[in-house]
Every structure is written in structure tokens, then in C-alpha cells.
Amino acid sequence: MTEKKRGKGVHIGTSSILVIFILLSLVTFAALSYLSARADYLLSLKMAERTTAYYDADSKSTYYLANVEGILSKQYSLYDNAEDYETALNDMFSDNDAFTIDTTVSPAMISYTMAISDTQNLYVELAVNYPDSEDAALYHIKTWRTFSTVDWQPDNTLHLNSPVLEE
Numbered sequence: 001m002t003e004k005k006r007g008k009g010v011h012i013g014t015s016s017i018l019v020i021f022i023l024l025s026l027v028t029f030a031a032l033s034y035l036s037a038r039a040d041y042l043l044s045l046k047m048a049e050r051t052t053a054y055y056d057a058d059s060k061s062t063y064y065l066a067n068v069e070g071i072l073s074k075q076y077s078l079y080d081n082a083e084d085y086e087t088a089l090n091d092m093f094s095d096n097d098a099f100t101i102d103t104t105v106s107p108a109m110i111s112y113t114m115a116i117s118d119t120q121n122l123y124v125e126l127a128v129n130y131p132d133s134e135d136a137a138l139y140h141i142k143t144w145r146t147f148s149t150v151d152w153q154p155d156n157t158l159h160l161n162s163p164v165l166e167e
Contacts, residue, residue: 050117053116057116057122058122061112061114061122061124064114068126069139072092072128076131076138099112100112107127109142110128111123116146120148120149121149123144124144125141125142125144127140127142
């Protein structure tokens with residue numbers, strides 16, 4: 001009988017190596033999935049906060065707009081012509097610093113700003129209209145937009161190892 005000489009060491013079969021590789025792949029994909037899901041969750045929280053802040057400012061701006069409409073409606077009943085009506089605009093809003101009145105342009109403009117965040121505002125601009133048979137509106141919304149209150153500064157802090165081009 002011939003004896004087979006066995007080598008010393010650990011005998012790992014192909015199936016064991018395959019199982020180890022699959023486990024490492026699963027752990028890697030699980031870690032990547034967790035990191036991606038966490039980043040998406042944090043982004044969704046940030047976007048929800050930002051959206052809520054915008055709609056809060058939008059709601060307050062709508063409330064201001066209703067106040068403007070109430071003041072214009074009340075004053076409309078007091079004046080018989082457009083000239084007197086527009087001349088009295090400054091007096092209509094003299095007790096409120098939130099509104100800016102520009103009577104140097106025609107039609108006169110009323111504007112106000114509502115804070116959304118510390119870096120963004122909502123700007124509203126209204127063109128005042130003296131109602132007549134063609135147009136019964138007291139105002140027309142000319143601008144309703146967001147704008148940044150800070151200057152944009154690009155982030156140039158990314159330092160990559162780039163190959164040095166030699167000539």
C-alpha cells in the first residue's frame with residue numbers, strides 16, 4: 001500500500017473562498033447602502049426644513065398682501081380719481097416700515113421683503129392700480145421671488161493630487 005503524502009497547512013476549498021468573497025461583498029454593499037440612505041435622509045431633513053421656511057415666509061407675505069389689499073380697498077372708497085389716490089399712497093402706509101412705496105414711477109409700486117432664512121429672503125413687488133371699468137384690480141403682482149442676502153462664495157478648497165505636466 002502506498003501512502004499519500006499529505007502537505008502541511010490549511011486546506012481551504014473553492015467553496016469556502018467563494019463564501020468568504022460573497023460575505024465580504026455583502027458587507028461592503030450593506031455599508032455603502034447605509035451611507036447612501038443616511039445621506040439621503042439628512043438631505044431630505046434639510047430640504048423639509050428649507051421648504052417649511054419658504055412656505056412660512058410665503059404665508060406671511062400673503063398675509064401682508066391681504067393687508068395691502070384691505071388698505072387699498074378702504075382708501076379707494078375715499079378718492080374719486082387716480083391722481084389723488086396715488087398721491088395719498090405714502091400716507092396710507094406711513095405707519096408701517098415693512099412696506100416701501102415708490103410713487104416716482106407709474107404705476108406706483110409697493111414692495112416688501114420677508115425673511116426665509118438668514119441667507120435668503122422673499123421679495124414682493126406690487127403695481128398699484130386705480131380700479132376702472134377695464135381693470136377692477138387694486139394691484140398687480142409684479143415680483144414674487146426669492147433672493148440671496150449674501151454673496152455667493154465658491155468653495156475652492158478642494159486640493160487634489162494632480163500630475164505635474166512637464167514640458
